Every structure is written in structure tokens, then in C-alpha cells.
Amino acid sequence: MPHAVPLARRTAAVVPGVLxxxxxxxxxxxxxxxxPVVGTALPAIAIGVSVAAIRRPGARTQPGIAFSGKWLLQVAVVLLxxxxxxxxxxxxxxxSLPVMLSTLTVCLVAAWGLGRAxxxxxxxxxxxGVGTGICGASAIAAVAPVIAATSGEIAYAxxxxxxxxxxxxxxxxxLGHALGLDAHAFGLLAGTAINDTSSVVAAATTFGAGxxxxxxxVKLVRTLMIVPISVGLALRQPRPGEGGLLRHPWRIATLVPWFxxxxxxxxxxxxxGLIAEPVRAGLxxxxxxxxxxxxxxIGLSTDLGAIRRAGWRPLALGAVLSLLVTATALVALAFTGRLA
Structure with missing residues (x-):
């Protein structure tokens, strides 16, 4: 059983952080x-951020914290x-497609133009731009090798x-309650305007049932935009080496997240009809x-020092893009008659 020992070690490594x-x-x-009005999502993030601000988690808990912030969320999405x-x-x-394409187009064009300015x-x-327009860190991780981004640029983004x-x-x-949105309209807004899956889940959970x-x-459909955007960037600026999609076309399939x-x-x-009602409720x-x-x-992973080191320009660009994406989503919802 050559793989049993490494697997046991990896499992043991994540246990403290997961607990x-x-x-x-x-x-x-x-x-x-x-x-109930507060929900469970925001308290989880707030407690995690507070703990990280008071004392950064040590090396013993880091693997489990990283595992929880990524893999547990993805398993939860699958169960949904x-x-x-x-x-x-x-x-x-x-x-959601018209709203999604509108926000993505505005975001990428603004990222290019405002970023240059x-x-x-x-x-x-x-x-x-892709992090804000598609799906946060997942899009950044997918696009980074395509454009040969440095580790520092990835960390800043x-x-x-x-x-x-x-x-x-x-x-x-x-915002959703202030605008009087129903669950359907808010789901469309959150799924098309919030950049990361974790925050979409948190916001939707807090908003209310349904x-x-x-x-x-909506968010998972939007996440699939990683594929055409990555291929487009590869065609626009092909680069040799391990990450080149043009040299390894089969790698396009790996851009689709497993979850x-x-x-x-x-x-x-x-x-x-393979999932019985009691099983569905349990899942x-x-x-x-x-x-x-x-x-x-995710809250425990907060690195305030890294955010400060990113400087004001990337933060300002991220703020403007986030506002533009939200405004575009609201306009698209109003245009399609889903915003009262």
C-alpha cells in the first residue's frame, strides 16, 4: 500500500485546521x-476574519484552513x-446569459482601458479583470499561466x-432588500455581479430562502466563461512552455472546474428521481x-498585510470594476423586466 502512508499524512495535516x-x-x-435575520454565512466569515486579525493561524492549522476554504466549499456546491x-x-x-455577457464585456473592456490609464x-x-468578471481566484489561477503572470502579480490580484x-x-x-428584489432576481444579481463563488453563496444564504x-x-454558468476567455487570451498572445493552451489543446478540458x-x-x-426526499434533506x-x-x-485566510502591499492602484481598479459590474447587472435586470 505505497499510497496509504502519504494519504494518511495529508489527512492528518488538514485535521487541525478543519476542526x-x-x-x-x-x-x-x-x-x-x-x-435568523443575520444568517450563518456572515458570522462565519466575520469570526474567521476577526481571529486572523487578532492572531494569524499558525503553520499547524494552515493546510486544513486552505482545504476548508476551497474543497469543502466545492463539495457543498455539488450537494446543492x-x-x-x-x-x-x-x-x-x-x-442569466444576457446579464452575464453584459457584465463580463463591460468588466473586461473597463479593466483594459482604466488599467492602462x-x-x-x-x-x-x-x-x-477576469477575477472580477468571471469567478475570482479560480479565474486568476486559470488565466495566470496563459499570460505568464508572475507569482507577485497573482498575489496582488x-x-x-x-x-x-x-x-x-x-x-x-x-442592496437586494433595499431594491425589493425577490429570491429569483437576487439570485440573478448575485450570480452575475459577485466575483467569487464563496461570496455568492454567502450573500445568497444571507438574503433568504430560495x-x-x-x-x-448562475454563478456556475458564469464560471464556465473561464474556458473561452483563456482560449481567447492564448490566441491573442500565444506563449511557449508548459502553460501554452495552443501547444497542448487537450488542456482546455482541465479549465472546467470539477465541482x-x-x-x-x-x-x-x-x-x-434517484435521490429520495429524506436523502435530499440530509444532503x-x-x-x-x-x-x-x-x-x-476563507475568513481565517485573510492576510491584511498582503492587501496593504497590493497598493492603492490595483485596489482602486478592483473597486471601480466591481461597481461597474454591479451597475451593469442592475441595468440589464431592469431592461429585461426583472427589476421593479
Missing amino acids: LCVAIAAASLAVGRTA GAQLSLQDVVAVGAE MRIDGRLRTLI VSTIFVFNIAAAVAFPL ALGFAVV IVGFVVMTLANTA LAVSGVLIAAALAG
């Missing part, structure tokens, strides 16, 4: 039960597919995007706990 995230999740779930049918996914995806390096403004992830998770539910399913479907495939499989299983309950633990991990 810390689960403990914060338990506290956030208690807050949500006590004050148990409440939807294939017809729901196709209908919501088609409905602000004298931000081309690779960095591209990373911030991720730090910039993180600031607006947290801000969106807090601001969007307030919004989460719509928001997640999107898992979400679709779960949706197909539910559509086929959704587990998903809620995993979401809280994942958001705790």
Missing part, C-alpha cells in the same frame, strides 16, 4: 438559529445540485479580489454546514 473551521461553523450556526432539476439549471442558465501592468490588470469578495457578501443582501439555488446555478461537473451529475440524479443540511466551515476558512 478549527468546523468550530467556527458551529458558532455561526448557533448565531443563525438565534438571529440535489435540490435542482436539469430543467431548472437550463432555464436559469439561459435566463492608471498605469497598471497589463498582466495584472488582466488578472483583476488575489488580494485585491478578496477585499471585494468580503464587501459583496455584506453589501449585496442589503435565492441560493438560483445564485449558484461544476459534480453539480451537474447531482442535478441529473435528482432529475431522474442540503450537510451542505449548509460545509458552507459555514468553508466561509470560516
Whole structure:
């Protein structure tokens, strides 16, 4: 059993951090039960950020925190597919496409033009543009090798995007209620205007029942934009080496995140009637706990020093792009009659 020992070591390495995230999740779930209007998502992030601000988690918990912030969230998204049918996914995806394409176009054009005017390096403004327009750190990670971005540029872009992830998770539910949006309209807004899956989940969970399913479907369809954007960048500036999509066309398939495939499989299983109601309820309950633990991990990952080191220009560009994307989504919703 040559792989058993490394697997056991990796599992042992993540346990302390996962337990810390689960403990914060338990506290956030208690807050949500006590004050339903607050929900569980924002307390999980807030507690995580507060702990990180007081004392950065040590090396012993870092692997588990990273695991929670990424993998637990992705598993939770897969489980959310148990409440939807294939017809729901196709209908919501088609409905959101005009809004999604509008926001993505505005974001990428503004990132190019404003970034140049602000004298931000081309690779960095591209990373911030795709991170804001598509899906945060996932898009940055996918595009970085295509444009040969440096580790410093990636860190700056991720730090910039993180600031607006947290801000969106807090601001969007307030905005949605202020505009009198129903769950469907808010799901479309959150899924098309918030850049990272974690913040979409947090905002939709906080907004109220019914919004989460719509928001997640819209966000996953939007995440697929990684593929054409990455291919387009590769065609525009092909580069030799390991990351070249043109030299290795088969790598295009690897740009599709695994959890999107898992979400679709779960949706197909539910559509086929393979998931009984008690099982569905259990999966959704587990998903809620995993979401809280994942958001705790994201909060604990906050690196205020990295955000300060990013400087004002990337942050300013990220702020302007986030506002433009939100405004474009609202205009598109109003134009299509979904905004009262």
C-alpha cells in the first residue's frame, strides 16, 4: 500500500485546521438559529476574519484552513445540485446569459482601458479583470499561466479580489432588500455581479430562502466563461512552455472546474428521481454546514498585510470594476423586466 502512508499524512495535516473551521461553523450556526435575520454565512466569515486579525493561524492549522476554504466549499456546491432539476439549471442558465455577457464585456473592456490609464501592468490588470468578471481566484489561477503572470502579480490580484469578495457578501443582501428584489432576481444579481463563488453563496444564504439555488446555478454558468476567455487570451498572445493552451489543446478540458461537473451529475440524479426526499434533506443540511466551515476558512485566510502591499492602484481598479459590474447587472435586470 505505497499510497496509504502519504494519504494518511495529508489527512492528518488538514485535521487541525478543519476542526478549527468546523468550530467556527458551529458558532455561526448557533448565531443563525438565534438571529435568523443575520444568517450563518456572515458570522462565519466575520469570526474567521476577526481571529486572523487578532492572531494569524499558525503553520499547524494552515493546510486544513486552505482545504476548508476551497474543497469543502466545492463539495457543498455539488450537494446543492440535489435540490435542482436539469430543467431548472437550463432555464436559469439561459435566463442569466444576457446579464452575464453584459457584465463580463463591460468588466473586461473597463479593466483594459482604466488599467492602462492608471498605469497598471497589463498582466495584472488582466488578472483583476477576469477575477472580477468571471469567478475570482479560480479565474486568476486559470488565466495566470496563459499570460505568464508572475507569482507577485497573482498575489496582488488575489488580494485585491478578496477585499471585494468580503464587501459583496455584506453589501449585496442589503442592496437586494433595499431594491425589493425577490429570491429569483437576487439570485440573478448575485450570480452575475459577485466575483467569487464563496461570496455568492454567502450573500445568497444571507438574503433568504430560495435565492441560493438560483445564485449558484448562475454563478456556475458564469464560471464556465473561464474556458473561452483563456482560449481567447492564448490566441491573442500565444506563449511557449508548459502553460501554452495552443501547444497542448487537450488542456482546455482541465479549465472546467470539477465541482461544476459534480453539480451537474447531482442535478441529473435528482432529475431522474434517484435521490429520495429524506436523502435530499440530509444532503442540503450537510451542505449548509460545509458552507459555514468553508466561509470560516476563507475568513481565517485573510492576510491584511498582503492587501496593504497590493497598493492603492490595483485596489482602486478592483473597486471601480466591481461597481461597474454591479451597475451593469442592475441595468440589464431592469431592461429585461426583472427589476421593479
